[in-house]
Amino acid sequence: MNPWQQITLSALPLYRWRGSSYLHRLVGPLQAWRKRSVFMQWADPIGAALLGTVFGLTPFVSSDLAGVLLFACGCYWALLTVSDDRGFDSEQKAVLGSGFTPIHLMVSLYWGVATIAAAMSPVKKLAFTGWSKLTLYVLLFALAARVLRSSRLRSWLISLYLHVALLMSVYGIHQQFFGAEALATWVDPESPNAEVVRVYSFLGNPNLLAGYLLPAIALSVAAIFAWRSWVPKLLAITMTIVNFMCLYYTGSRGGWIGLVVLMLTLLILLLYWWSAALPRFWRIWALPIALGTIAGLFILAVVLIPQLRYRVSSIFAGRGDSSNNFRLNVWTSVVQMIQDYPVLGIGPGDPPFKKIYPLYQRARFSALSAYSILLEVAVETGIIGLFAFLWLLLVTFSQGFVQLKRLRQLGDRDGFWLIGIIGALAAMLGHGLVDTVLYRPAVNTLWWLTIGLIASFYTYQPRLDSPLVES
Template identity: 60%
Template sequence: MNSAWQQLTLANLSLAQWRGGSYLYRLVGPLQAWRQSSWLMQWSEPIGALLLSFVFGLAPFVSNGLIGMLLAACLGYWALLTISDSAESKFSTPIHLLVLLYWGVSTVATALSPVKQAALVGWGKLTLYLVLFALMARILRSPRLRSWVITLYLHVSLIVSVYGLQQWRLGTTALATWVDPESPLAKTTRVYSYLGNPNLLAGYLVPAVAFSLAACFAWRRWPAKALAATMTLVNTSCLMLTFSRGGWIGVVAAGFVLLMLLTHWLSTRLPRFWQTWLLPMVLGGVTGFLVLAVLLVEPLRDRVASIFAGRGDSSNNFRINVWAGVIRLIQDDPDNRLLPNYILGVGPGNTVFNKIYPTYMVSPRYSALSAYSILLEIIVETGLIGLTCFAWLLLTTFTQGWLQLQRLRNIGSREGFWLMAAIASLVGMLVHGLVDTVWYRPQISTLWWLMIAIIASYYVPQPLADKNSSAELPQT
């Protein structure tokens, strides 16, 4: 059973053998000689980190168009690095292979789309994100550069959260109808900071909460730990004040996973009593705090109650009707198409969705920019084939994350805290995305692929990882 799981998740895949037989991989490295003689390319990794710093440093504050230009610059730089790579520098993981497979499925879906021009726009955006992942997975192999990018994101998120708290204190005007006008929360301030939408802000802060909590353990000095604790409190408070139900569920899921991983990490270093009771005590304390907060804070209580209101809440009713229209779209088998929509979808991107969905929506009142669910959106774009590929990618990513976490735990490396935060953030963002549309905004998509890239950056082939761990274990 264990062997079958390892084969499914490519845990023991010999990438060296794959690279040796891959025609695609033979295209890598024709400019090796130029790179070896170039003074500037001696700083190739820091230059890549600088590009990533622009992406994550500016994302909350600038337009989507400018973010797209930065991603295009990342694509060009990744291409330059790739064609000038040496054999020793070539880096790939099982995660890379499945990202490439997902891109291939999306490419076929684009070619077969009933609105090819619109699908090509979405395919271009997806390609930018996936190339960003490839660049990040390469650059973040350096612990120093990885720490720099994470620290930058944490400081930017702190600025975003502080401004959100200021909006709560001073009051702000809603830029859209985010609350049912007939609900008790109709006049409640929902903060959105620089991102312009409270649900989008919540999606942006889910990883910030996880990483700021991890920083409390990863950063060594006490002033840095105090800053990390402040970040955790500020980010969590701002996320709660978005009153985004999906964001709340997402951060609870991320927090639960992170607490589980932290308990596992610390279990061998604690007395037997704490090994047994630490997790129940932490989970009990957090659960008690959340229950008391819901019971005692009226706006929070009303917002949580609306989750279970069904169609009685206008936001719930809107999503249910959008999902109904999307399911009709997925189930359709048009005569002018080679394959039913549920096999390979209608093509990637919201431009395709906006052209095709109006035919299937249950009422003109329920127009939508996307499917309001990651799973439904993936089926719309790439069909069940794409959904299967995406699920395979997630299984492989989480498996690799777990394997590398075990390796880092055995050698006692503090890098494990960042890895735990990335795994927890993926879970939180995935849970949030099940009921919301923010996952496809560039501010969130770049973070999603950052989490996957962080996990990929820790990759060490399993036989080598076992050898290194056993060699270093007596020293810890």
């Protein structure tokens, strides 16, 4: 096992842990009941239906109701776990697939650090509230990773999300052309774009809508290649165009940054997927030509569209832009909080942040979050939690590439879904670097779904080479 495999846990034989772990003995005590139960014969489809309810309703319901749906998913995952009737006592069975993956291990580590951070928090009651929310999202991940190992159920859930996102985008475009009430001051009143409509669809926040649509764009592009017949492909093309238009109309600069990350990720992974079949010239020059074309089109759009030109230039305006200035002041205060609580932070979730941040905030710069996912993780769970979070991301992306390599060798069209999922996770991370929409239920559920989907592709490969050295 080389150092890269050790860091990313790529060749970790988890099936051996399953056979010897005392904790794993909690799995399956109700096996006999499950075998006799008619209800549990449909266990995975029922789990997928629960997930479908979450992703079908979360954008339209209150956070409290979303929490109830997440709690139901957690309870059902617990029921599946205690009645698990699948054993993995040999390497042969482990190679075919296991419910526990390196991604599960890293999620457990991050959750464990958050648990300790909540116990050590200066505002323990509020931290327990935030920890409870994180636990619900982790259970959503666990259920998704378990029941979506079925290609059919995975495709069904992705299709459901794409149709819901299409509805969100259509309503957002309707707001663009027929007007939308400004629910907050989304644009600097002194800017040239002060009168521009920023759509928010059913979510009430254009930045939140942008975060919701990034995975939709990634997966609708993937659907163009994954769906087989022409009618579904035309639907996927329509979804891509509509979602892209709606994302543009949000005016979310963080969303646009995420879109750039998404386009680069999809481009690189799609070229990797087809590289074996390309002539030598295109294997060498396809990526530079594609990047140059995209860059040229983007520059042309910035030159020709004044509103886009102003929004893009404002990204580099520093404190000259009110939104930038606000974030810089919030980040400065958050860094001071991290310096005072460096090891385990103030506790997970927004309740501790709302309580402690006013002690550090600068005048007129109140905030509900850190406006950066990395700073948010660091202030909530300290440097230890940030390390666990970054390790989780490294293992997740590494496992995604490892499984993509396997699907590419098999010629499995599910590889296109995996490309879209990896792109969605990268895009949300890019957006999250300058915003904290990931902590809203509509987007946070998608964040943990993408991680769960990557875990659902897992197949143990004991002699896997490092993905960094693959051609």
